[in-house]
Amino acid sequence: MRSLSAPCCSETRAVVGKPLVGVTSYLEWAGNEALVYITMDAILRPDKVWLHKLGSEQSSDSCLYHEKDDMFSLDLGASESEKFLFIASESKITRFVFYLEVSKPEDGLRVLTPRINGIDTSVSHRGNHFFIQRRSDEFFNSELLACPVDNTSETTVLIPHRASVKIQDIQLFSDHLVVYEREQGLPTITTYRLPAVDEPLITLQGGQAVQFIDPVYLVGQSESQFSTNILRFSYSSLRTPPCVYDYDMSTGESVLKKIETVLGGFDASNYVTERKWATASDGTQIPISIVHQKNLVKLDGSDPMLLYGYGSYEICIDPDFKASRLSLLDRGFIFAIAHIRGGGEMGRQWYENGKFLKKKNTFTDFIACAEFLIEKKYCSKEKLCIEGRSAGGLLIGAVLNMRPDLFKAAVAGVPFVDVLTTMLDPSIPLTTSEWEEWGDPRKEEFYFYMKSYSPVDNVQAQNYPNILVTAGLHDPRVMYSEPAKFVAKLRDMKTDGNDLLFKCELSAGHFSKSGRFERLQEDAMTYAFILKALDMIPTSGSAQN
Missing domain, CATH: 2.130.10.120 (Prolyl oligopeptidase, N-terminal domain)
Incomplete structure (x- = not known):
């Protein structure tokens, strides 16, 4: 939550009223004399929408709607025409909408689409x-x-x-x-x-x-x-x-x-992008987006590769540009994104087939993409590195337990790896709304299915590749204790001598440190870890890049 500075008169610049406190980022004007805003409850769920009249005390604001179902959260937006505000209450599978006429905020909310499950x-x-x-x-x-x-x-x-x-x-x-x-x-x-x-x-x-x-x-x-x-x-x-x-x-x-x-003499024509399709274990075709330098890639299995994945929440990991990634591409790396089930790239059913009791499709799809890239000589097991963040960190943890032999190095950023324990605790922020994504482990069927893939619960006495795990001390989505617990269990049980690094950022939350240079430093650390794992770090007597 935040405190909102009091509005000013556009003509005199005089402050109108007192600052509003406890306000989320959901805030809209309702005409020239009123504001509509949303506040959160104790588990950080946006649950109440308020109407504030300029110049009045916040204590006199009227509550337009209170969502009491803890699997639902509120959001607020204005129409492109600026004539209406829309207040929606949504879970993972249900969303219904009220509207407020901006010229008549005193009329309150009206139902536009009714609340119907699904x-x-x-x-x-x-x-x-x-x-x-x-x-x-x-x-x-x-x-x-x-x-x-x-x-x-x-x-x-x-x-x-x-x-x-x-x-x-x-x-x-x-x-x-x-x-x-x-x-x-x-x-x-x-x-x-x-x-x-x-x-x-x-x-x-x-x-x-x-x-x-x-x-x-x-x-x-x-x-x-x-x-x-x-x-x-x-x-x-x-x-x-x-x-x-x-x-x-x-x-x-x-x-x-x-x-x-x-900067640095970048020329887009020096790089090639392409789309390939891997075949999953059930025959489903999985799209892969690929980029590499036009002239350096040999496609004989000797090229290093970084494969990225996510696969949750119907989120689309589309192939976008990242300038710091050029540091890898210009060293001869191939970069690829596996558009696995659980994401939204191929439509709603793509998502539905990678959640609940079909969540393991996310992991086996990723493994199938890795095997395809090895088979087509984009890389080899000795050259394949993988990365994922948050729910993508769950993906990395799961595939490391399932196929540790397939990868040389893995980076798991703020990974959601203690799935079962977290989803059993409704006092943790986001847990209740997440039951429609992962399932409710208080039900026996979901409990045992989630336990069968939850990374912390499936660490084994086996060889693992080089692993870097990161966390944020102030992360409200994935508490730092989850990746710390995962690393501790790996240290206790793994049978190899490969690197296992844990970095907890003491001044960051879920999205790492803010600031352009701080983010570049994080990328540099990640890439340095990958290069070291592949024995590509120049020695002290070598020319520095």
């Missing part, structure tokens, strides 16, 4: 219509609906559900609709011309797809003016630095507005 909705507004993105077990990749503002029960399907295409998000403009989707593991952007605001919405016609330049890439939303025809989006790939484009939705033309400067 139905997940997100909403937007333009003209006389609300736009509703709805997901359910039946429509697992989402459908897009519209309904009149004055009759929210009268819905029209604008984009039907498709099993092979996932609707990720939408963005509304005064004359256009932008739909962000995923197909075959890649993000797409399609724009549609909308009828006049006072005309009925029946169907969408003439969708226009934005074209991209790399075989694998990352696309993101950027702030755009609601009343313009220009869509601004961000773009990068494993070889393309972060860019900002302006796309004219009327003409279909893209204009590069900005590209991040990379």
